[in-house]
Amino acid sequence: DAKTTQPPSMDCAEGRAANLPCNHSTISGNEYVYWYRQIHSQGPQYIIHGLKNNETNEMASLIITEDRKSSTLILPHATLRDTAVYYCIVRVSLGGGSQGNLIFGKGTKLSVKP
Amino acid sequence: EADIYQTPRYLVIGTGKKITLECSQTMGHDKMYWYQQDPGMELHLIHYSYGVNSTEKGDLSSESTVSRIRTEHFPLTLESARPSHTSQYLCASRDVGSYEQYFGPGTRLTVT
Numbered sequence: 014d015a016k017t018t019q020p021p022s023m024d025c026a027e028g029r030a031a032n033l034p035c036n037h038s039t040i041s042g043n044e045y046v047y048w049y050r051q052i053h054s055q056g057p058q059y060i061i062h063g064l065k066n067n068e069t070n071e072m073a074s075l076i077i078t079e080d081r082k083s084s085t086l087i088l089p090h091a092t093l094r095d096t097a098v099y100y101c102i103v104r105v106s107l108g109g110g111s112q113g114n115l116i117f118g119k120g121t122k123l124s125v126k127p
Numbered sequence: 128e129a130d131i132y133q134t135p136r137y138l139v140i141g142t143g144k145k146i147t148l149e150c151s152q153t154m155g156h157d158k159m160y161w162y163q164q165d166p167g168m169e170l171h172l173i174h175y176s177y178g179v180n181s182t183e184k185g186d187l188s189s190e191s192t193v194s195r196i197r198t199e200h201f202p203l204t205l206e207s208a209r210p211s212h213t214s215q216y217l218c219a220s221r222d223v224g225s226y227e228q229y230f231g232p233g234t235r236l237t238v239t
Contacts (some may be wrong), residue, residue, distance in 0.1 A: 047226055056217045056230025057170070096165060112158070115228060116186070117170040 022122040025095075030089040031054060033121050035101030040080040044105050047115070048086045050097040057100065057117070060086065091125045098122050099106045130154055133218050133231035140208055141239055148203045148234045150218030157202040160219040160228065161185070161193060170217065176201055208238040 018036040025031040037046065047062040061068055062073045063084070068075045072088040088095055100120040131152040140146055153160070161174040162185075172185030176195040190212070191205050201220075205212055219228040226236050 026171075045226070049228075050168075054233070054235075056219065057228075058230070059227040062175055063225065114172055114175060114185070115226065116172075117162075120171055 031091040131231040231236035
């Protein structure tokens with residue numbers, strides 16, 4: 014599975030958009046990009062995933078570059094409750110022989126400040 | 128809202144005691160997972176199960192054991208707790224065909 018690189022920490026002002034980058038330059042054609050977040054002391058929470066098209070849901074938007082070597086998770090109007098560690102995970106599709114296990118790296122610690 | 132539960136939420140216990148951490152889910156998911164996470168550190172997969180009577184060890188070696196006798200129940204047992212087992216233990220489950228894992232609130236274990 015492709016390795017991901019994320020900045021260790023980021024700050025964002027409350028009400029502004031938070032843009033969290035992820036580099037996955039070795040991603041292959043059948044690998045999806047998944048984003049989870051973990052608020053302090055809680056279990057991780059799924060946010061969004063995508064293959065090559067941009068995706069949006071009620072929580073966030075996922076922008077994947079055309080070459081798929083990087084992606085950006087966008088929280089359009091960050092609130093204090095969005096302060097968390099955000100994990101970018103790349104995994105093959107479940108039909109590609111994957112066991113479906115997730116590998117969490119160190120993630121990006123996002124601090125939303127008033 | 129995910130229906131996955133862990134008990135106890137917090138446990139302080141002495142060295143040498145046997146402990147069982149409970150994990151239950153009401154979503155009918157076949158796939159279940161146990162992760163271990165030290166404060167401020169990464170999550171590491173220690174056990175997983177693809178269904179009843181199926182259990183596998185994860186990426187991080189652990190002295191704990193698991194069982195899966197019922198679909199909804201995936202308990203983790205430590206036969207003899209040691210201070211090195213002090214950590215947070217997180218249980219998760221997912222549906223077939225989806226990578227979206229639902230996590231429980233975790234059990235914070237302290238072994239004195």
